[in-house]
Amino acid sequence: MRNWMIAKNGIECPSCRFRFDLWKGGCLHFKCTQCHYNFCGGCKQPFYQGSECAFSDDCGGKGLHAHHTRDCFYYLRDWDVERLQQLLQHNGIEYKSDISEELSGPFEGLFKVQSTTFKMHVVEKTERKEEENTFNEMEDKEFLVRIINANLLDPADLYTDKEMEAELQRWNVTIPEISVEERREAFLQNLQMKIKQEIPLFVNPD
Incomplete structure (x- = not known):
């Protein structure tokens, strides 16, 4: 099984396309040995050092980090x-x-x-x-x-209300408030739709 996993699911550098025949089970942070690009082995999102990341002012205190998409193995x-x-x-x-x-x-x-x-x-x-x-x-x-x-x-198809709120917060998207006349089921459906419309699966934090 593991040999099949490596052969089929090796990790490719999104910058220079060099391929690593590695299993993703461990740390997902990779630094390409060829071009030295830092990226996530799951979603290919880049890693940035603190304030070098332009996504948010909060990134300055995070150290080396990536903004993983919600479908990432991370x-x-x-x-x-x-x-x-x-x-x-x-x-x-x-x-x-x-x-x-x-x-x-x-x-x-x-x-x-x-x-x-x-x-x-x-x-x-x-x-x-x-x-x-x-x-x-x-x-x-x-x-x-x-x-x-x-x-x-x-x-997001299976997210709980807490998970939907966390996803919106993660990408700095305003969480709407439930109205008095709105049923909770409809509210959660709207939250899910907001996530899918405003936070695509392939997100570039830049």
Whole structure:
């Protein structure tokens, strides 16, 4: 599974296109060994040092940082596997768990379709050490996030009200107040629409 993850999901520098055959499970901050560009291995957003970032006055006190998009592995790795699967189901992306076959030829076109089937790496967790469980769970998450990103799925579809407020605050978008006559369900739908309209999945903080 891990060899497949590296071969298919290696990280490419958005500046010079040099490719790193690395797994995204660790730190997402990369500095290209060829052009020395600092970027996120998940969403390709640039890293800036403090006040060099033009996005906000608050950036001056942040040190080296990036403004990750909400569909970046930086955020989605904190979701559990079940929630990532739910996002795929919500958008009509079919899947199934299957340990009887290897990940091979049929997966060549996996990331170019809107409805597909993929196989999750499933093992008996009771037979593993705790660190092995964590490692394989992160592999599964990265695999799922790769499908989510390839199909341009928006995590905001499953956001709670607190998550929607946090996303708006993160990008300095004013959070509207709920009116007296507005039902909460309608208000949350408007929040979600505001996020999708004003904060696209591919955001340039400059």
